Amino acid sequence: MTRFEVVTRIAAPPQLVFDISLDVDVHTASMADSGERVVGGVTAGRMALGETVTWQARHFGVPWRMTSRITAHDPPGHFVDEQVSGPFRRWYHAHYFEPDGEGGTRMRDVIEFTAPLGPLGRLAEWLALNRYMPHLIRSRNAHVKSTAEAAR
Template structure:
């Protein structure tokens, strides 16, 4: 399930997925930044360029290269701004393609060996009306593609 909303010039994307693994297993996978490459579509050329030898922690800076358009890669820098073990973590863009990017990753133990994972991404696009046009024509679909790919990949990894 992928939903988009717009409010005060900010777009919000929400998703959720039930994983057939314990909360501990889900947390171990998602709080390891290097696993992000595994769940991102290959065509985006996503690579982590910084050293990420630890699980996500408050203050952690992670740098990436990512394809924003065919043949065009950009640098992206995020900071893990909050972490509550086995509950949530938040990453925020410090430098990159968006004017603002705030990504909340939430995890809930469903008490039956399953975990509910929720994402909430609030983002603002630069360039005013041109940015809004890009959202309608391209960005929204690109984000849908990323999260559909992620959903399918996680289904194979955890629910297959």
């Protein structure tokens, strides 16, 4: 299992950043480089507790689908999305939104994942995923940041 955190400072209030982070359209735009698109579940707008979305994308030249569910939802402090089905043996992504004391937000992502295929999956984590996944989250967060700061 791999676990990592990414912290992003955003010059916008926590409630706005929370709402934008749950928006399917914002997520899709943030993942444009991988051709990510919605193919099931919530197809537009903001997700809520218990709702699912199925994404289709291409990473490492391989097409994949992942269905995730919002399993915790406590606005504007945090929410969690977890894989229901997809490429990982386990995917858990907790999103935290804390006031920074200056009218902005300290957004913290905590991700835990396990690749499938036992020893081969652990090798894939070590060789590629442990670098690729934090990069993907930082890229997504840069888009969330620009969207929130523009909406402010």
